[in-house]
Amino acid sequence: MELDRLDRAIIGALIDDARATYAEIGQRVGLSASAVKRRVDRLRATGAITGFSARVEPRVLGWTTEAYVELYCRGKTSPAQIATAVGRHPEVVSACTVTGEADALVHIQATDVSHVERVIERIAAEPFVVRTKSAIVLSRLINGPSRIP
Secondary structure (H helix, E strand, C coil), X not given: CCCCHHHHHHHHHHHHCCCCCHHHXXXXXXXXXXXXXXXXXXXXXXXXXXXCCCCCCHHHHCCCEEEEEEEEECCCCCXXXXXXXXXCCCCEEEXXXXXXXXXXXXXXXXXXXXXXXXXXXXXXXXXXXXXXXXXXXXXXXXXXXXXCC
């Protein structure tokens, strides 16, 4: 689906505040509330908007430590195998395949460093994992929602 300027503006408004009314979004982008609703409905129907959620500060939930873990996998491990294995861990915030030496990069949030270590040990125990390389986050420099260019 091709997004036009108004679609991008509406998505940007929803990223900023998913609880904004159609009228508020319409005022921001120069459309009526009903026109915004029709566009949002179309964006949802086509899969451009996949849902709405709340952003919660991890520290409030006790998740004060985060790490990025590179996975180095055996042979022809598929992305689906990696996704299934790391998806079993609630501490895994995101995972993706990457270019370079590593096969995948996993983002973990945990209560402390020993919790991160236990998660890495569980992931490293997967039969396809040859080794891991991790980096603990010291401070987050930029943290925000996606931006629509």
